[in-house]
Amino acid sequence: MPASPLSTSLRTHPCGSLRAEHTGQTVTIGGWVHRARDLGGLVFLDLRDRAGLVQVSFDPKTASAEVCALAASVGAETVVIVEGVVAERPEAMRNADMSTGAVEVRGSSLRVVGPASTPAIPVARGRNEQLAAEELRLRHRHLDLRREDLQRNLVLRHRLMQRTRRFLADAGFLEIETPILTKPTPEGARDYLVPSRVHPGEFYALPQSPQIYKQLLMVSGYDRYFQIARCFRDEDLRADRQPEFTQIDVEASFVQQDDIVDIAEELIRALWVEGESSFPSGRVRRMSYADAMEGYGIDRPDLRYGLMISDVSGVFRGADFVVTRTALDAGGRVRGIRIPGGAALSRKQVDEIEAVAKSAGAMGLLRLKRVNGVLEGPPAKFLGDGAVDALGLAEGELGLYVAAADHVSHAALDKVRQDVAVRMNLVPAGVNEFVWVTDFPMFERDAVSGALTAMHHPFTSPNPDDVSLLDTEPWKARAVAYDLVLNGTELGGGSIRISDPVVQSKIFGLLGIDDETARTRFGFLLEGLRAGAPPHGGIAFGFDRITMLLAGATSLRDVIAFPKTTAARSMFEGAPSPVSADDLRDLHIKLES
RNA sequence: GGGGCCGUAGCUCAACUGGUUAGAGCACUCGACUGUCACUCGAGAGGUUGCGGGUUCGAGCCCCGUCGGCCCCGCCA
Numbered sequence: 001m002p003a004s005p006l007s008t009s010l011r012t013h014p015c016g017s018l019r020a021e022h023t024g025q026t027v028t029i030g031g032w033v034h035r036a037r038d039l040g041g042l043v044f045l046d047l048r049d050r051a052g053l054v055q056v057s058f059d060p061k062t063a064s065a066e067v068c069a070l071a072a073s074v075g076a077e078t079v080v081i082v083e084g085v086v087a088e089r090p091e092a093m094r095n096a097d098m099s100t101g102a103v104e105v106r107g108s109s110l111r112v113v114g115p116a117s118t119p120a121i122p123v124a125r126g127r128n129e130q131l132a133a134e135e136l137r138l139r140h141r142h143l144d145l146r147r148e149d150l151q152r153n154l155v156l157r158h159r160l161m162q163r164t165r166r167f168l169a170d171a172g173f174l175e176i177e178t179p180i181l182t183k184p185t186p187e188g189a190r191d192y193l194v195p196s197r198v199h200p201g202e203f204y205a206l207p208q209s210p211q212i213y214k215q216l217l218m219v220s221g222y223d224r225y226f227q228i229a230r231c232f233r234d235e236d237l238r239a240d241r242q243p244e245f246t247q248i249d250v251e252a253s254f255v256q257q258d259d260i261v262d263i264a265e266e267l268i269r270a271l272w273v274e275g276e277s278s279f280p281s282g283r284v285r286r287m288s289y290a291d292a293m294e295g296y297g298i299d300r301p302d303l304r305y306g307l308m309i310s311d312v313s314g315v316f317r318g319a320d321f322v323v324t325r326t327a328l329d330a331g332g333r334v335r336g337i338r339i340p341g342g343a344a345l346s347r348k349q350v351d352e353i354e355a356v357a358k359s360a361g362a363m364g365l366l367r368l369k370r371v372n373g374v375l376e377g378p379p380a381k382f383l384g385d386g387a388v389d390a391l392g393l394a395e396g397e398l399g400l401y402v403a404a405a406d407h408v409s410h411a412a413l414d415k416v417r418q419d420v421a422v423r424m425n426l427v428p429a430g431v432n433e434f435v436w437v438t439d440f441p442m443f444e445r446d447a448v449s450g451a452l453t454a455m456h457h458p459f460t461s462p463n464p465d466d467v468s469l470l471d472t473e474p475w476k477a478r479a480v481a482y483d484l485v486l487n488g489t490e491l492g493g494g495s496i497r498i499s500d501p502v503v504q505s506k507i508f509g510l511l512g513i514d515d516e517t518a519r520t521r522f523g524f525l526l527e528g529l530r531a532g533a534p535p536h537g538g539i540a541f542g543f544d545r546i547t548m549l550l551a552g553a554t555s556l557r558d559v560i561a562f563p564k565t566t567a568a569r570s571m572f573e574g575a576p577s578p579v580s581a582d583d584l585r586d587l588h589i590k591l592e593s
Numbered sequence: 594g595g596g597g598c599c600g601u602a603g604c605u606c607a608a609c610u611g612g613u614u615a616g617a618g619c620a621c622u623c624g625a626c627u628g629u630c631a632c633u634c635g636a637g638a639g640g641u642u643g644c645g646g647g648u649u650c651g652a653g654c655c656c657c658g659u660c661g662g663c664c665c666c667g668c669c670a
Contacts (some may be wrong), residue, residue, distance in 0.1 A: 039633085040626035055630065076620080095630055118621060122604060126631040130605050135662045188670035208670085235669045236594095359666090432619075444670095457670045511670095555663095566663065 006051070010081060016052020020102045021088040027105060029054065030081040030113070033074050034148065035124045038309070043071040046081065046124075054100040056082050067110050077123060077143070079114025082107045120575035134557070139570035141562060153551045153559045156275060160547055161228060163274040164248055167267050173224040173250065178213035180206060180230070185521065187458065189233035192243070200588040206232035206244075209540060211457060212525050214251040218536035219528040224252045228543060237553045237566045240545060243565070248383045248492070248546075251538030257429075257480050257496055261436060264484060264539045268434075268491065268546075275550030278432050284484070288439040292306050293406075297414035300438070302488030303433040305426040307337045309409075312401060315390045318497065324365065327403035334403045335413060336366070338391075338562055339420055342398025343369035343376075349423070350398070356419045357402060362412035366401040418488070433487055439463070440481040443474060443510070452510055456481045459525070460495040460536070467501045467503075474510050480537070491546060494539025501529040522580055 009389040015031040031047035060069040084107040095101030121132040137144040184205035193203035272279035316324040354365040368377040375388040402409040443452040466477040483493035508518045549560040557563040
């Protein structure tokens with residue numbers, strides 16, 4: 001019976017696994033020299049492996065002079081194998097900060113198996129010592145990945161991945177791989193393209209998602225599919241966006257929205273348990289897209305705090321105030337939020353909030369507050385006596401309003417709401433507010449051309465109640481699409497798909513995709529639908545983002561072993577890079593000089 | 594495509610309004626030290642101030658360009 005699953009022919013135990021119960025055992029351990037303390041005759045090495053740190057002591061009384069001299073000479077990050085006896089430390093010499101702090105290994109032999117040059121960035125840091133610049137951490141990723149934080153994040157990522165597989169497999173889902181070399185799709189994000197050597201002038205694309213493949217698997221009767229799928233999008237990056245990312249991709253047959261929502265909710269619950277974060281008991285609440293936009297100005301509302309948006313157009317209607325009258329006459333509304341205690345905010349603070357609203361596209365913020373029962377603020381003089389109550393302002397409350405078209409006030413009030421929540425300390429710590437946002441519109445209408453584009457994707461099923469709208473006012477039709485949102489972050493989303501080829505053709509038509517184009521781009525899907533498709537639908541979750549949230553990280557780069565920079569470059573191996581003229585010739589590619 | 598911030602020793606940072614030989618801690622090298630755990634103490638070495646140009650008597654500092662990183666907008670069906 002091995003002492004640990006990590007035991008090998010070269011070591012008996014991982015360094016970080018040793019405890020008081022091992023006292024008296026002769027052990028062989030291998031690890032990286034985390035830190036060395038040479039006291040003259042006595043040498044201490046802290047040895048590190050993925051299980052943790054353990055102190056090894058070399059004493060001339062129990063180790064040869066040669067071993068002690070070697071121990072005194074090894075530098076940080078050298079890999080050594082040590083044989084010794086586990087000894088309980090005397091009370092005064094224990095280290096409560098180390099999980100192995102009750103014991104140490106009394107080294108009797110020492111072998112340097114991996115000599116190391118002085119590390120370019122430190123792995124062991126003192127208290128209060130800053131992390132190296134991220135650029136250097138990415139360039140020397142092999143060193144950065146030795147840090148406990150990143151090791152913990154990647155272990156968590158592994159656990160979440162295994163939990164996902166176990167959960168979905170137990171629920172009858174089959175893990176099926178789909179191609180990485182796929183067909184370019186002109187819609188949506190820019191594709192990463194791969195030139196074909198065999199077919200001059202033709203290209204594969206890396207998948208933005210396995211969407212069409214998973215629908216075809218439903219057509220083929222696999223009933224329930226999942227994949228922890230790598231996806232690629234050639235778009236500009238953010239802290240929470242990488243060009244290659246991983247999603248938990250799920251699709252099922254003979255389902256309706258609630259079937260997918262139920263199973264997805266249980267999956268996320270299982271992952272939050274695995275990640276030791278809180279998941280509220282009971283069902284996750286649901287909110288329509290329309291309600292989310294009306295109350296929060298965004299389709300992924302942060303429900304950890306109030307500050308709901310309300311429509312106060314009625315209070316301003318008829319007021320001789322040019323700002324609101326212009327907006328109302330143009331078909332806009334006056335909407336805003338009430339901030340409890342906001343009357344105490346300084347002019348400068350409210351100016352800062354207004355700057356947030358302006359940067360989101362609003363012309364400005366109307367300010368009204370209730371002080372001693374009286375309405376104060378620049379627009380107050382245009383309003384009647386009852387306005388303070390009509391606005392619903394309580395004593396000490398500040399109302400901030402945007403008079404504009406909805407698309408402007410949505411964006412501005414969303415940003416204002418978030419800013420005020422942080423500013424007024426209204427975001428409770430450790431709270432997770434999940435919400436399903438449902439009933440998304442089928443289409444978005446281009447403000448200039450009026451052209452329709454798919455809000456989710458062109459395979460999303462229209463709401464059966466809204467099918468008649470497709471012929472009259474398609475922009476009003478709702479889709480059977482749903483997003484799971486946590487604290488203002490989208491975790492994932494999905495839809496019930498179109499399983500009727502006639503409906504699919506109709507949607508393509510509304511999107512301005514003619515039959516010929518539909519055939520060349522999506523012919524294989526249409527053919528599949530015509531071959532007998534069950535009702536089906538699914539969902540996809542951003543696995544990197546979920547891991548980031550559960551790890552408490554602020555950047556995806558901290559939960560991906562080898563991430564790209566914001567310029568989509570890999571600092572470690574230096575990709576992308578030029579290729580030889582021969583390779584280009586083979587691929588039939590000529591570079592413009 | 595656009596906006597903002599940043600780049601000084603291996604690492605983290607300092608250097609007044611543009612002014613003498615660009616400093617400190619850690620790491621590194623050498624020496625001392627038998628219970629440390631961010632060991633301690635002494636000495637030493639370590640710099641094309643990202644790169645290129647300009648302004649100036651004089652540039653780490655100001656200006657222009659460029660490279661790289663980070664954050665944001667656009668973009669991300």
